[in-house]
Amino acid sequence: MEKRISKILSSYPGDRSDLIPILQDIQSNFGYLPEEILKEVSSFTRVPESEIYGVASFYSQFSFTPKGKNHIMVCTGTACHVKGADQIKEGIERHLGIEEGGVTPDLEYSIESVGCLGCCALAPCATVNDEIKSNITLKDIKKIFRRRKREKPS
Ligand code: FES
Structure with a gap:
């Protein structure tokens, strides 16, 4: 899991504005947004976890439990x-x-x-x-x- 998330994050500069594309990549790679990965996204983008959960909950394309393609x-x-x-x-x-x-x-x-x-x-x-x-x-x-x-x- 670490390799896959490192690969995803390394393709972004780590700006706040990258949050949604990063979440989309994670969703498509893992089938959902695993909690431990959202922590890494938070430190990478410097967006608080609570805000990430708020954004991800707003869009139906994101799921906190595993979902298929x-x-x-x-x-x-x-x-x-x-x-x-x-x-x-x-x-x-x-x-x-x-x-x-x-x-x-x-x-x-x-x-x-x-x-x-x-x-x-x-x-x-x-x-x-x-x-x-x-x-x-x-x-x-x-x-x-x-x-x-x-x-x-x-
Ligand atoms: S679409 Fe309304 S009950 Fe199935």
């Missing part, structure tokens, strides 16, 4: 629940081999459930990196992952 949010609100959201969530968990709140070992995918995505008429819904998938079925899940695998650069 493709973050899936499955809606389990009432409308989606009635239309089989639980089976959809279980299908995704089975497909990825992780449970809700987990992240795949390669940091490609993570999954969580949310109360309502605001598109109840199109239930059941989920998002993959903020892109809404509506009226999803178990078949769609396979298609989504197959397509993402093809799009992934080797």
